[in-house]
Amino acid sequence: MQLLGIKVGNGLGLGKCVIIDSKLPNLNQEVCENKEEELKKVSNAIDEAIIDYQNIIATLEDEDLKSLTDFNKNVLISPSIKKDMENIINNKNCFGDVAIDHYFNEKIKQLENLDNKYLNERAKDVKDIRYKVLAKYYKIKEFNPNTLTEDVILVSHEMTANVLLTDNIAHIKGIVSELGGKTSHIGILTTSLGIPSVFGVDIKNLKNDELIFIDGNKGFVENELNNDKIKIIKDKIQVELELKKELDDIKEAKTTDGYIFDVCSNTGDLTELERLDSIPLDGVGLFRTEFLYLNKTTPPTEDYLFEVYKKFVEKLNHKQMIIRTLDIGGDKKCPYIDIKDEANPFLGYRAIRYCLDHKDFFKTSLRAILRASAFGNIAIMYPMISSIEEIRQANLILEETKEELTEENIKFNKDIKVGVMVEIPAIAAMADMVIPEVDFFSIGTNDLVQYTTAVDRGNTTISKLYQWFNPGVIRLIKNTIEATKKYDNKFVGMCGEMAADPLGIILLVGLGLDEFSVNMNMVKRTKKYISLLNKKETENFVKTLFDLRTVKEIEDKLNEFAKLKYGKYY
Ligand code: PEP
Ligand code: MG
Secondary structure, three states, rough: EEEEEEEHHHHEEEEEEEEOOOOOOOOOOOOOOOOOHHHHHHHHHHHHHHHHHHHHHHHOOOHHHHHHHHHHHHOOOOOOOHHHHHHHHHHOOHHHHHHHHHHHHHHHHHHHOOHHHHHHHHHHHHHHHHHHHHHHHHOOOOOOHOOOOOEEEEOOOOOHHHHHHHOHHHEEEEEEEEEOOOOHHHHHHHHHHHOOEEEOHHHHHHOOOEEEEEEEOOOOEEEEEOOHHHHHHHHHHHHHHHHHHOOOOOOOEEEEOOOOEEEEEEOOOOOHHHHHHOOOEEEEEEEEEEEHHOOOOOOOHHHHHHHHHHHHHHOOOOOOEEEOOOOEOOOOOOOOOOOOOOOHHHHOOHHHHHHHHHHHHHHHHHHHHHHHHHOHHHEEEOOOOOOOOHHHHHHHHHHHHHHHHHHOOOOHHHEEEEEEEEEHHHHHHHHHHHHHHHOEEOOOOHHHHHHHHOOOOOOOHHHHHHHOOOOOHHHHHHHHHHHHHHHOOOOEEEOOHHHHHHHHHHHHHHHHOOEEEEEEEHHHEEEEHHHHHHHHHHHHHHHHHHHOOHHHHHHHHHHHHHHHHHHHHO
16 A cells, blocks of 8 residues: 655655654643652653663764764763753642653743754754653653664654664664654754655554555655555656766766756755865855754854855856855744744844845845855845845846945956845746846745745644645746746746655756756756656656646656656655
């Protein structure tokens, strides 16, 4: 039986199903009479969790996992933790589990409010620590990955990253969870560790010890496998291994009829600088400037921004680097940027809206981008544009900044290209009106899907409704690409995750997207998939998708085509 879910970590895996019961009992909300005993239980739970983490650290060789586990341990050895728990128990007259829950929830909230990419991830770690301490408090026996002796696929209602803190990772062939999304902590970890993972799966039909198959490329889990099926799966896994090897030789994304597409990378993360040379990318299609702002208590200086941009663009050696101006707000907040709490931050005061109101602040980053443009091929991109007025206002500030640099005799590229993200439906709908105002578009499907379908991209409860192939979304994408095609000197890219999806690639090749910009890990795979397509044939096929009315019909048809064209690689 195939159980569908959301694809999170790429790859295929076959293994014995191990169901981890992650459900904790309900918190005891009664008034506590014996506070001393509760405090003792909490204290023991913390001590046992520390010992667990120490034991894990002792067995780990992977440095990243080691430092993650060390962070978890350090949270628990904080000198004030037990005192704080005691205060909560005394003030609230509550049981220990309520105190543990309250203590960690406060910490999680603090980290989330400081919001920056790094601290955001730490908030997710603290959720895992909360789980561990509560499990110790309730004396629930936790799953221990170190005891694994055979290949398994771990299944849980809500998987925590604790299960991956092991050097026994080779035995973990997949992760299946009912809750959680692409950006959950466990989701990010499985992606970076290369473990196939599928979330949003209804797990009630899976049984312990049965052999199951996980397809992280397509997003499903399959059980009740007979011998014939197992043989087919093993062959598929073999092909996947071959594909990984073949990817090492890939250079360009050339279709079978000789058309070459640009496949660039998204970045903004300084740790990725060194990898730029080792991946066959055709440029950077999205540099997320906000990553340089998030991890700080004060705003970065113009010189700092300039140095980082310069390092990246010099490494790119004349390949284009599109630098997006600050996309702050929404889920990305900085302590020093004054954005008040809002009922709907994704619809609120963010990105270009904030920058246009804070001209000097905006100019700091524009100056840095312009200065770096003297050292390579840089283009500027404005995020979250919802009107032509915003583009014109931003351009006026850009022109002012250029004049200032000229007066100061500072070099920059006077003809720097300026584009906008197409991530708000209004802009996609009026793409023909917007394109004369800019040099290029980059379609941001991560937000375009969210805003077009009114589905919060981070809300795991409704993640099944977050659909790239919603007919409304693909019409907006088509409209945007077609508007750009009327101009020889303009181009259109996509920097949302859809650009690396095997089915998304078919749609985009068929619509004539010029540039794919994907996660660095997906550059080679995206090139491979493009190179298996014939552009003309794909264009004709994609036309037929626009007669279909439901996501299922569209996806089924794309899947059929993908099987035919990608063959053994799909
Ligand atoms: C997008 O919205 O598709 C995008 C690439 O931007 P971000 O994910 O940073 O919002
Ligand atoms: Mg966006």
